[in-house]
Amino acid sequence: MDRVFLDSITRHSLLTVVVALPVAYAAYLGVSRLYFHPLSRVPGPLLASLTDYYVTYYDIAKDGQMVHQLGRLHARYGPIVRIGPNKLHFADPKAFDLIYRDVRLPKEPWFYDAFNVPLSLFAICDIPKAKEAASVLRPLFSRKNILQVEGVIQDVISHFLQVLSQRSKSSPRTNLHRGFASITMEVITTYSFAKSYGVVAYPSFSHPGLVGFQNSNFIIFVMRHFPLLRSVFFAMPLWLAGWFVPGIYGRRQFIQALDEQIAGILEDPTVLEKEEHEIVNHHLLNPKVGRKPGRRELIRASDITTANACIVAAFNVLKNPEIEVRLRKELMETWPEVETQLSLERLEKLPYLTAVIKEALRLSHGVVSPLPRVTIVSMGQSFMHYNPEIFPNPKEFRPERWLAKGSSDLENYLVPFNKGPRMCTGMNLAWAELYLIIGNMFRKVDMELAGTVNSVIANATMIIVAVILYELESPEGPISDAKQWLQPVFASVLSHFRTLPAPSSHPSSYWPLFSGLARTDSSQIDSTT
Numbered sequence: 001m002d003r004v005f006l007d008s009i010t011r012h013s014l015l016t017v018v019v020a021l022p023v024a025y026a027a028y029l030g031v032s033r034l035y036f037h038p039l040s041r042v043p044g045p046l047l048a049s050l051t052d053y054y055v056t057y058y059d060i061a062k063d064g065q066m067v068h069q070l071g072r073l074h075a076r077y078g079p080i081v082r083i084g085p086n087k088l089h090f091a092d093p094k095a096f097d098l099i100y101r102d103v104r105l106p107k108e109p110w111f112y113d114a115f116n117v118p119l120s121l122f123a124i125c126d127i128p129k130a131k132e133a134a135s136v137l138r139p140l141f142s143r144k145n146i147l148q149v150e151g152v153i154q155d156v157i158s159h160f161l162q163v164l165s166q167r168s169k170s171s172p173r174t175n176l177h178r179g180f181a182s183i184t185m186e187v188i189t190t191y192s193f194a195k196s197y198g199v200v201a202y203p204s205f206s207h208p209g210l211v212g213f214q215n216s217n218f219i220i221f222v223m224r225h226f227p228l229l230r231s232v233f234f235a236m237p238l239w240l241a242g243w244f245v246p247g248i249y250g251r252r253q254f255i256q257a258l259d260e261q262i263a264g265i266l267e268d269p270t271v272l273e274k275e276e277h278e279i280v281n282h283h284l285l286n287p288k289v290g291r292k293p294g295r296r297e298l299i300r301a302s303d304i305t306t307a308n309a310c311i312v313a314a315f316n317v318l319k320n321p322e323i324e325v326r327l328r329k330e331l332m333e334t335w336p337e338v339e340t341q342l343s344l345e346r347l348e349k350l351p352y353l354t355a356v357i358k359e360a361l362r363l364s365h366g367v368v369s370p371l372p373r374v375t376i377v378s379m380g381q382s383f384m385h386y387n388p389e390i391f392p393n394p395k396e397f398r399p400e401r402w403l404a405k406g407s408s409d410l411e412n413y414l415v416p417f418n419k420g421p422r423m424c425t426g427m428n429l430a431w432a433e434l435y436l437i438i439g440n441m442f443r444k445v446d447m448e449l450a451g452t453v454n455s456v457i458a459n460a461t462m463i464i465v466a467v468i469l470y471e472l473e474s475p476e477g478p479i480s481d482a483k484q485w486l487q488p489v490f491a492s493v494l495s496h497f498r499t500l501p502a503p504s505s506h507p508s509s510y511w512p513l514f515s516g517l518a519r520t521d522s523s524q525i526d527s528t529t
């Protein structure tokens with residue numbers, strides 16, 4: 001009897017310890033975070049001071065809305081807000097320089113590891129390692145180098161215009177966001193690998209590699225907030241991973257193709273000598289460098305960001321007839337022969353085109369998520385770009401603000417490429433692409449807005465068709481014939497997904513797409529060349 005009694009006490013105590021320990025630990029954490037933490041005096045919501053899952057809720061359950069929540073928090077608590085137990089967010093323009101120009105502040109691994117590209121400069125947090133990687137990569141994207149590969153960008157854009165012209169005969173409606181992303185993806189792969197992967201020519205501008213890259217954005221948010229899931233997800237067979245990231249199949253196939261090419265170059269480096277211009281891999285595959293290039297991130301970094309800026313420009317110019325007339329007039333006067341190509345250097349001298357691009361960069365932000373630096377401080381670009389004291393009526397697309405007297409001071413507050421030691425490596429390439437794409441589009445193409453498409457449904461459809469096309473691409477498969485008949489079917493299916501009217505002012509309905517969550521709407525633009 002005594003023994004039974006003792007046993008039950010032991011069981012009870014064990015149970016009490018099992019329950020009480022975590023509760024006590026949570027209470028200890030809560031009290032220390034609220035009252036004894038160095039940030040405990042910084043204002044912010046109680047829940048955010050207690051747990052990082054406050055941000056998780058807005059990033060995941062609220063579909064990437066943290067950026068809007070940050071705006072509300074700053075309105076309530078002031079320019080510095082505690083958004084996590086160890087995290088501060090700033091909304092003061094002076095803080096931007098202090099955070100991002102400080103060479104001592106490394107990138108924050110929690111945020112960058114989720115991209116799963118440890119070799120890419122973008123995700124390297126260790127300062128000496130990042131310096132080493134940057135010393136190889138940055139010179140390749142110098143202005144001098146970009147001018148040398150201008151021909152590549154010009155050729156890709158000309159090809160794109162041809163494809164668009166062909167397409168407009170069978171399907172006048174085009175998702176130009178995909179179109180622009182196809183241009184930038186083709187440019188970066190050609191510049192890096194001296195090989196066209198047929199991205200621009202792919203039906204409906206939906207190359208599986210491109211769709212796969214774009215669709216993996218959401219999973220990055222999940223990986224960021226639930227790091228334990230990373231190893232589970234990356235160990236999954238492709239068919240299962242495809243349930244979570246539709247299109248991952250195309251992405252893996254594409255990466256495999258890039259890997260094979262890299263392996264080919266490493267086996268026989270003389271193939272590089274045959275290229276007309278120096279390509280990124282001339283340098284990255286140099287044995288002295290001793291590291292494999294972060295090939296995926298160059299593609300990710302370059303396709304969506306530049307395409308976002310282009311679509312914001314196209315959308316807003318078409319929305320405002322007086323802006324469109326002024327832009328087309330400037331282009332026409334400098335570029336009377338429409339069949340020719342105009343050089344980047346001449347386009348760069350056009351003040352109104354330049355103002356349109358700056359305004360597009362201001363409103364599109366390359367990366368909306370605040371980019372965290374240890375000890376965890378960050379400030380989202382939108383808190384510079386949407387500051388009404390710097391940019392009156394900040395949500396309006398007004399290129400004229402860049403032409404007004406004293407506007408050169410505004411440049412300090414235009415930070416789409418970030419500032420400081422980790423600012424965008426591809427900035428010169430991005431500027432070149434923006435001039436050439438927007439210049440060409442508004443000189444050579446007549447367009448009008450044609451509503452918006454729900455990109456979740458459109459993506460799913462594109463992926464199914466993309467997979468079918470890939471399957472057909474076996475040696476026996478009649479791929480070219482199949483593409484010919486599938487393309488119009490595909491285009492007409494897609495045109496039925498025009499579910500929403502064009503947004504009436506700023507395209508806020510597809511804003512989350514720009515924040516990297518490809519889950520809402522992207523604009524559709526009627527195009528006829």
Ligand code: HEM
Pocket residue numbers: 107121122123130134141188297298301302303305306307309365366367371416417418421422423424425426427429430
């Ligand atoms: C309009 C177009 C673009 C925008 C707005 C943009 C924006 C940005 C921003 C904000 C960062 C800083 C990220 C951070 O601090 O973590 C960044 C980094 C980077 N970008 Fe871009 N980007 C654009 C185009 C490109 C292109 C075309 C390339 C192609 C090479 C590129 C390559 C990179 C790389 C490699 C980094 C990492 C730099 C480092 O961490 O040191 N970007 N970009």
